[in-house]
Amino acid sequence: MKYKFSLRGFTYHFNDLKTVLAKATPQRSGDALAGLAAEDHKERIAAQYCLSELPLKVFLQDHIIPYDKDEVTRLIIDNHNAEAFAPVSKFTVGEFRDWLLSYQADCQALRHLAPGLTPEMVAAVSKLMRNQDLIAVASKIEIVTKFRNTVGLKDRFSVRLQPNNPSDNPKGIAASIIDGLMYGCGDAVIGINPATDNPETVHKLLKQLDDFRQQYEIPTQNCILSHLSTTMEIIDKAPVDLIFQSIGGTEKTNSSFGIDLKLLEEAYEAGKELDRGTIGTQMMYFETGQGSSLSANAHHGVDQQTCEVRSYAVARKFNPFLVNTVVGFIGPEYLYDGKQIIRAALEDHFCGKLMGLPMGCDVCYTNHAEADQEDMDNLLTLLGVAGCNYIMGIPGADDIMLNYQSTSFHDAMYLRNVLKKKPAPEFEEWLQKMGIMDEKGQRKKLDHKILSLK
CATH class of the missing domain: 3.20.20.70 (Aldolase class I)
Structure with missing residues (x-):
């Protein structure tokens, strides 16, 4: 499936979903080495806008690596939990980002959601987030x-x-x-x-x-x-x-x-x-x-x-x-x-x-x-x-x-x-x-005989 987005009178065309994901990625040398990175900041922003308007459901239909050629793709699709996905199933990627940053997306909600998310959905939303967004959402999640x-x-x-x-x-x-x-x-x-x-x-x-x-x-x-x-x-x-x-x-x-x-x-x-x-x-x-x-x-x-x-x-x-x-x-x-x-x-x-x-x-x-x-x-x-x-x-x-x-x-x-x-x-x-740490979590002055090399 082809994708496109118009920005300031110019239309950017992307051949497939994996191209949108690659072009929307913040700059890094590996993608440039592979010939996958956006040509400039304008193309990156256009790809991010395009990505933000895609429904999350697209990632369940348009596989970036074909189902019949990759066992990891089969694992992702076959293990997708539709019930867990339901609360965000009508969101676009941009709307998903906004929800993740909201008070409604607390630790319990995010833990329940996890089995319903595919890696491509998660990668996509991360590409729209600032560093502080990544920190803010991750800090809400407790995985024990x-x-x-x-x-x-x-x-x-x-x-x-x-x-x-x-x-x-x-x-x-x-x-x-x-x-x-x-x-x-x-x-x-x-x-x-x-x-x-x-x-x-x-x-x-x-x-x-x-x-x-x-x-x-x-x-x-x-x-x-x-x-x-x-x-x-x-x-x-x-x-x-x-x-x-x-x-x-x-x-x-x-x-x-x-x-x-x-x-x-x-x-x-x-x-x-x-x-x-x-x-x-x-x-x-x-x-x-x-x-x-x-x-x-x-x-x-x-x-x-x-x-x-x-x-x-x-x-x-x-x-x-x-x-x-x-x-x-x-x-x-x-x-x-x-x-x-x-x-x-x-x-x-x-x-x-x-x-x-x-x-x-x-x-x-x-x-x-x-x-x-x-x-x-x-x-x-x-x-x-x-x-x-x-x-x-x-x-x-x-x-x-x-x-x-x-x-x-x-x-x-x-x-x-x-x-x-x-x-x-x-x-x-x-x-x-063992006398290594006190009740306040501070390191004590240690006796070298506490542990030995025996």
């Missing part, structure tokens, strides 16, 4: 998940403790874990990106984490971020808590990751059989990132942000404990500078929350991007205000294994202090019991 502790409560803010090591050295990993715990980090997950993805190494790392957790009775969950096939190979022998996988928004993208929906379903069922959670059963952990479909030449001419939101439909299918966008990790070819990274992160967080996901964000950039730690300070604060469930905690904010810049243990303390937020309740109780 449970495994060994409770993540996502309104007055809480969690951290993934990320003790990566370039040689998977056990003592180096242990030192980073202890350092993070001393700053109150690790309630979202203690999660390691292994330097090598072989089953034996992953098994050893899982055993190390689980022994440490049990020794100090830490109410958290562990994860080695190995490929799903590696996890599945050892799942009956190793102490697997959360099951991790990077995912994308098209079948071809997921194929480039070596996965499909069937494999994710098998992993989900295997995880449920383990039943390792103590207060909840959510155990899937997904990472995403704008640009992954483009880098795999698997985007079908769809802009990178819409592809990203389609990956949230994949995540939503498996009731995850954690989801996070690794927003600046792929590089400046996709998000050129701090401004583009900040915008993309706020979009991802808003879109994920609106679809009912427990969204976190790796507030990060690569060293060859036009960004610095000041940009990350700004983004970290904005995401905290927006109600982000968790961020990464890395020694010195410098991941020495993956070679990129993220957020430190101190950054998490800063955000909790300025926004008056606390760790997950079960984890907070443990921190107080």
Whole structure:
């Protein structure tokens, strides 16, 4: 279906719905690289006007990637909840934006609506919103998940403790874990990106984490971020808590990751059989990132942000404990500078929350991007205000294994202090019991013998 919009006497023609979505997207280098971006601000504004007048129902009829050629499209359409969609079914995209910003769209209403929204609807409305709109709506949505502790409560803010090591050295990993715990980090997950993805190494790392957790009775969950096939190979022998996988928004993208929906379903069922959670059963952990479909030449001419939101439909299918966008990790070819990274992160967080996901964000950039730690300070604060469930905690904010810049243990303390937020309740109780944190959420003067490297 073709679309058009007249602006100041000039008519802009768009060949199809995915072109309208791409041209309406705020400027980013990935879309320009793919030849999908608007030619200038006038064309972008015309596409945004055109998009604002489209009924939401259009996205159920005009599929941007054909139903018969993509299993993610089939997942989106086959799992659409018409009853949940009913309250907004007569809206245009512009009217939907206005409603989201209204008092009527409270947390309960937005949670009930989530199963009725397709990724394309959510991506579309985000393209019409200012940064403050994205923050205002996301801040209203509380998505709570449970495994060994409770993540996502309104007055809480969690951290993934990320003790990566370039040689998977056990003592180096242990030192980073202890350092993070001393700053109150690790309630979202203690999660390691292994330097090598072989089953034996992953098994050893899982055993190390689980022994440490049990020794100090830490109410958290562990994860080695190995490929799903590696996890599945050892799942009956190793102490697997959360099951991790990077995912994308098209079948071809997921194929480039070596996965499909069937494999994710098998992993989900295997995880449920383990039943390792103590207060909840959510155990899937997904990472995403704008640009992954483009880098795999698997985007079908769809802009990178819409592809990203389609990956949230994949995540939503498996009731995850954690989801996070690794927003600046792929590089400046996709998000050129701090401004583009900040915008993309706020979009991802808003879109994920609106679809009912427990969204976190790796507030990060690569060293060859036009960004610095000041940009990350700004983004970290904005995401905290927006109600982000968790961020990464890395020694010195410098991941020495993956070679990129993220957020430190101190950054998490800063955000909790300025926004008056606390760790997950079960984890907070443990921190107080161990003498790490006082009842006001302040870090105590620590005795170095509280935890040891045994």
